[in-house]
Amino acid sequence: MKILVTGFDPFGGAHINPATEAIKLLPQQINGAEIITIQIPTVFRKSIDVLFRAIKKESPDMVICIGQAGGRYDITVERVAINVDDARIEDNEGNLPIDSPIFEDGAPAYFSDLPIKAMVQAMQAANIPASISNTAGTFVCNHLMYAALHYASQYQPDMKVGFIHIPYLVEQVVGKANTPSMNIQDIVRGLTVAIHAAIENKRDIKVQGGAIC
Amino acid sequence: MKILVTGFDPFGGAHINPATEAIKLLPQQINGAEIITIQIPTVFRKSIDVLFRAIKKESPDMVICIGQAGGRYDITVERVAINVDDARIEDNEGNLPIDSPIFEDGAPAYFSDLPIKAMVQAMQAANIPASISNTAGTFVCNHLMYAALHYASQYQPDMKVGFIHIPYLVEQVVGKANTPSMNIQDIVRGLTVAIHAAIENKRDIKVQGGAIC
Amino acid sequence: MKILVTGFDPFGGAHINPATEAIKLLPQQINGAEIITIQIPTVFRKSIDVLFRAIKKESPDMVICIGQAGGRYDITVERVAINVDDARIEDNEGNLPIDSPIFEDGAPAYFSDLPIKAMVQAMQAANIPASISNTAGTFVCNHLMYAALHYASQYQPDMKVGFIHIPYLVEQVVGKANTPSMNIQDIVRGLTVAIHAAIENKRDIKVQGGAIC
Amino acid sequence: MKILVTGFDPFGGAHINPATEAIKLLPQQINGAEIITIQIPTVFRKSIDVLFRAIKKESPDMVICIGQAGGRYDITVERVAINVDDARIEDNEGNLPIDSPIFEDGAPAYFSDLPIKAMVQAMQAANIPASISNTAGTFVCNHLMYAALHYASQYQPDMKVGFIHIPYLVEQVVGKANTPSMNIQDIVRGLTVAIHAAIENKRDIKVQGGAIC
Numbered sequence: 001m002k003i004l005v006t007g008f009d010p011f012g013g014a015h016i017n018p019a020t021e022a023i024k025l026l027p028q029q030i031n032g033a034e035i036i037t038i039q040i041p042t043v044f045r046k047s048i049d050v051l052f053r054a055i056k057k058e059s060p061d062m063v064i065c066i067g068q069a070g071g072r073y074d075i076t077v078e079r080v081a082i083n084v085d086d087a088r089i090e091d092n093e094g095n096l097p098i099d100s101p102i103f104e105d106g107a108p109a110y111f112s113d114l115p116i117k118a119m120v121q122a123m124q125a126a127n128i129p130a131s132i133s134n135t136a137g138t139f140v141c142n143h144l145m146y147a148a149l150h151y152a153s154q155y156q157p158d159m160k161v162g163f164i165h166i167p168y169l170v171e172q173v174v175g176k177a178n179t180p181s182m183n184i185q186d187i188v189r190g191l192t193v194a195i196h197a198a199i200e201n202k203r204d205i206k207v208q209g210g211a212i213c
Numbered sequence: 214m215k216i217l218v219t220g221f222d223p224f225g226g227a228h229i230n231p232a233t234e235a236i237k238l239l240p241q242q243i244n245g246a247e248i249i250t251i252q253i254p255t256v257f258r259k260s261i262d263v264l265f266r267a268i269k270k271e272s273p274d275m276v277i278c279i280g281q282a283g284g285r286y287d288i289t290v291e292r293v294a295i296n297v298d299d300a301r302i303e304d305n306e307g308n309l310p311i312d313s314p315i316f317e318d319g320a321p322a323y324f325s326d327l328p329i330k331a332m333v334q335a336m337q338a339a340n341i342p343a344s345i346s347n348t349a350g351t352f353v354c355n356h357l358m359y360a361a362l363h364y365a366s367q368y369q370p371d372m373k374v375g376f377i378h379i380p381y382l383v384e385q386v387v388g389k390a391n392t393p394s395m396n397i398q399d400i401v402r403g404l405t406v407a408i409h410a411a412i413e414n415k416r417d418i419k420v421q422g423g424a425i426c
Numbered sequence: 427m428k429i430l431v432t433g434f435d436p437f438g439g440a441h442i443n444p445a446t447e448a449i450k451l452l453p454q455q456i457n458g459a460e461i462i463t464i465q466i467p468t469v470f471r472k473s474i475d476v477l478f479r480a481i482k483k484e485s486p487d488m489v490i491c492i493g494q495a496g497g498r499y500d501i502t503v504e505r506v507a508i509n510v511d512d513a514r515i516e517d518n519e520g521n522l523p524i525d526s527p528i529f530e531d532g533a534p535a536y537f538s539d540l541p542i543k544a545m546v547q548a549m550q551a552a553n554i555p556a557s558i559s560n561t562a563g564t565f566v567c568n569h570l571m572y573a574a575l576h577y578a579s580q581y582q583p584d585m586k587v588g589f590i591h592i593p594y595l596v597e598q599v600v601g602k603a604n605t606p607s608m609n610i611q612d613i614v615r616g617l618t619v620a621i622h623a624a625i626e627n628k629r630d631i632k633v634q635g636g637a638i639c
Numbered sequence: 640m641k642i643l644v645t646g647f648d649p650f651g652g653a654h655i656n657p658a659t660e661a662i663k664l665l666p667q668q669i670n671g672a673e674i675i676t677i678q679i680p681t682v683f684r685k686s687i688d689v690l691f692r693a694i695k696k697e698s699p700d701m702v703i704c705i706g707q708a709g710g711r712y713d714i715t716v717e718r719v720a721i722n723v724d725d726a727r728i729e730d731n732e733g734n735l736p737i738d739s740p741i742f743e744d745g746a747p748a749y750f751s752d753l754p755i756k757a758m759v760q761a762m763q764a765a766n767i768p769a770s771i772s773n774t775a776g777t778f779v780c781n782h783l784m785y786a787a788l789h790y791a792s793q794y795q796p797d798m799k800v801g802f803i804h805i806p807y808l809v810e811q812v813v814g815k816a817n818t819p820s821m822n823i824q825d826i827v828r829g830l831t832v833a834i835h836a837a838i839e840n841k842r843d844i845k846v847q848g849g850a851i852c
Contacts, residue, residue: 506721506723506747508718508719508748508773510718510719510750525756533746533747533748534719534747534748534749534750535747536747537747560774560776560777561774563773564718564773
């Protein structure tokens, strides 16, 4: 089994992106599966090009994209990607799409086909704070997750696709008041057990995990 | 023009629901349109039945559902509803659906066809804190929003549909540490200008409004 | 009975200060007491000069200073003022004192001699979110509260002194993500019942009100 | 040089206290000083008895007490302790003091005589989020800090005293929504460099560090 794990490069003026830092530290094998990692530019469209090229080259069984969600307290496994780009800040090449569909012919949304609750439970069992998220935003993270799921639905329905958001690293919040963070070792440990659980793919886990509102 | 505005009854052990309180105070006419209000039970399926019956009876040109989002700081206009029920607490009749589609034949998601950014801007211009939200959760709020959009897509494509989440009322957070709230008069004023903007339907507003992550 | 209520002018680049706005709207009489209001410059030392001059002119029985605590969720009655100025931003005349005592001969701290818990309870009973605070910071708010208590201890031991912090106004947080606020009417109502309770001075109220840590 | 470092036992129904966990992992020597650690019961009065007995036995040059501040985002060095016990929950032996002085003959407050800003800067320079706090609360943490400073002022003016609050551990917030935490290794590293800086005692550091309000 082969798993492609992607991480974005720094954006929005930051010098590091925890996603890039984390994928560097992932083991080469998890639960018997080969882990291939690539860095993705935080750029609309170009991110998709880089991902699709890697998918074509590697033919992975599973794609898990990792991104930074500054301000979140825990590791969040995304449930769904929606067919819209709507940027509040420019990406790394100055693009600022507003209310544009990602693929004109795409579904309004795609649900991740990873066992997202089993992944959250595995992280929690390993003492890593984790939860389900119902929005990957409308910036390049959602863009890439949507594109990967769209690709799978069109060309490779057996390829499983998911997205995991990780908090700021501890060193990123020094001097910032009231901003949550997570240690890189905890993030890597969380991602590792989440990927492990994704490989086992226990589909039957049906636990309360929704958001109230 | 006729607008049906719905508000949920209290749930989760609360004695009041700001949505119910707010719709009672809406004016009977906004921007020339007639405002019809109904209370909706916070119950999966039954909420949909009550809504669909009201739509059939009233034949509104627009449906705007209002719900409480405890913990949010401002009034949020929802962008999208997704085809999943996933409850963390029981609804008012003890239902606890987990990872179930709302309509087996429904689209994965429906985007609101209200001018959500114009509505946010109108509230901000009226000095009411407001923003776009990219998730209505997976409880009865998303359930009802999804159902209304599904209904419109199937039977009444000219009927506009949207959802607005409002914070806790001031009196709901007395004694609760660090919990944001909003005054009922500010909520009603916000909803009124948002509905006013929805009626004007300035579709051309294209401003940065996305979430970064 | 005569009560002097002070409010700071805007600082830190803001155009309004909720304290100034709130004291303008206070009734002229509360619970039989005459309410005198003055605006205080957000300037180290000068704020004290203005306050002391007003105290000498008015000979109030009670002094209650009001200040903005941006980021707080509720109205907080301060328990204590400490003998230190330590500014993170410049005041309105460019002063930036660091780790300096306010009065060289002053006590390390003075406790407010208002019935702070009765004031909090009165606000909560009136459906206004309120709590005790154990720190008035180290900027001009604490500076003024300390000075007023120091003055009373030196020259006028019968004069009661206290400080109330109020959140941002609703209009101040438009466009700011995740920032709590309060409606000016609720603030004025809260201050009014708090002052009413201070006048009654029910000293016997002994309820759990501490902070855990 | 000898430094006594104290950590509280678990309280409020928790199974662990990060303070106890952290002091176990401190090195036996820091910057040439001997580090003695003791656990302190989270009990009013008894905590003081245990501390005073240890001070008499060890005759330390410096006392640094460590406590948990659940809900804080970073490591905070306390500036001041105030002469009041005011509990919101019972301590570990059911005591619930309300608005009581800690020592009838004590000063209203004592300022820590550690170089608190140098300690914060040392932690930040080591990539550990840290800041000054102006309140240690009114529970057993403030109680112990106050008592240690009172003891020093009465009997041992050369003994330096301070208090450091640490956040929840990562494992303590699993399943708790929106609660900040810190990895035990980061906490230990932070405490170690803070103690290192306290020993160097660079008193001349005068930087902006105050709270705005």
